[in-house]
Amino acid sequence: MKRRVFIQSAIATAVSAALSAPLSAHHAKGGVFVGQTFDVYVSPTGSDANPGTLSQPWAISSLSLNVANAHNVANCLSTAGKRVGLIGDQGTFYLTTAFTGSISSGSNQMTISGVSSQVTQGMALVSGLGSAYTRNSLGRGPTISSIAGNVLTLSSNAAATLTNATIVATFMVTDPAVGALALVGSTNALSPTYWGSSNSSGFETARLALLDAEGGSGVYGGFISNSVSTESGAVIAHTGQFPTPYTVGNAKVSGIRIRGWSYRGIRIGGHSSGDGPSGISGVVLQNNEMFEGNASANSQDDNCFAMWIDCTT
Numbered sequence: 001m002k003r004r005v006f007i008q009s010a011i012a013t014a015v016s017a018a019l020s021a022p023l024s025a026h027h028a029k030g031g032v033f034v035g036q037t038f039d040v041y042v043s044p045t046g047s048d049a050n051p052g053t054l055s056q057p058w059a060i061s062s063l064s065l066n067v068a069n070a071h072n073v074a075n076c077l078s079t080a081g082k083r084v085g086l087i088g089d090q091g092t093f094y095l096t097t098a099f100t101g102s103i104s105s106g107s108n109q110m111t112i113s114g115v116s117s118q119v120t121q122g123m124a125l126v127s128g129l130g131s132a133y134t135r136n137s138l139g140r141g142p143t144i145s146s147i148a149g150n151v152l153t154l155s156s157n158a159a160a161t162l163t164n165a166t167i168v169a170t171f172m173v174t175d176p177a178v179g180a181l182a183l184v185g186s187t188n189a190l191s192p193t194y195w196g197s198s199n200s201s202g203f204e205t206a207r208l209a210l211l212d213a214e215g216g217s218g219v220y221g222g223f224i225s226n227s228v229s230t231e232s233g234a235v236i237a238h239t240g241q242f243p244t245p246y247t248v249g250n251a252k253v254s255g256i257r258i259r260g261w262s263y264r265g266i267r268i269g270g271h272s273s274g275d276g277p278s279g280i281s282g283v284v285l286q287n288n289e290m291f292e293g294n295a296s297a298n299s300q301d302d303n304c305f306a307m308w309i310d311c312t313t
Helices: 073-075
Strands: 003-006 010-012 016-018 026-029 030-035 040-042 083-087 097-101 110-115 124-127 142-150 150-152 161-172 192-196 207-211 236-238 251-254 256-259 264-268 283-286 289-293 306-311
Touching: 026 264, 083 207, 192 207, 192 256, 264 289, 289 306
Parallel strands: 016 283, 040 083, 083 192, 192 251, 207 256, 236 264, 251 283, 256 289, 264 306
Antiparallel strands: 003 289, 010 016, 026 030, 097 110, 097 161, 110 150, 124 161, 142 150
């Protein structure tokens, strides 16, 4: 069953989740009110090899700590204490999609057809791989290193030939404490990490950016919720531990739309299972819209949450 959740209430524990705070400060420009600018920018058409400027933005994989290429992890860790603008009027940030793909044994060049516009640098192939590829502990096969027309360059060579196989590619992972995207915190409470929606002119525009975890795959959370043996990773995680240690606390997500997650939309902390920090403070989620999420196959006890806060004081 599809669910639409508008985050409106405030929660104050060790994590401060101010969910209905006012929009960020605005200033007048030519009679039109526009928001603040950002330190770095991310676009559906960006590249992790770019410097992250408005004219040369990063890809969405630069907000992931799951290795996609030589740049994305370093980019992600460098966002600590910075304002990160997700450019929302250049397209949807698809976190998962499906297409038909063919590849020859020994090659890393896959020819695809289908919803190629939703395929993004940094996605990992996760299903339909046959004997051509194996998946790691996070359920991920080879990553997409680059895209040229309808040809994908993958991070490794195929061990067998695939012909017109239905492939799902995604940023989502199977571990519930590992997000498709990692919100890296700041050591300075006066300079928190900030994720917000931006327009193409570089100004903050609330709820313009959409993170779509269902996308062209037609499956909540990508491939994960089809399995009865795994839980689903969050769209955004702030646990500080996985897949590599990172700073927690002093971070804010404001005015972003999230669609189609499975099990957990945003996860803050991981202490309940003994695998995360015991206390997190200064985390704010405000003005976000989360909708059309669903439960994973084995989450009967705790079902489906737009936001999961998991820590102690």
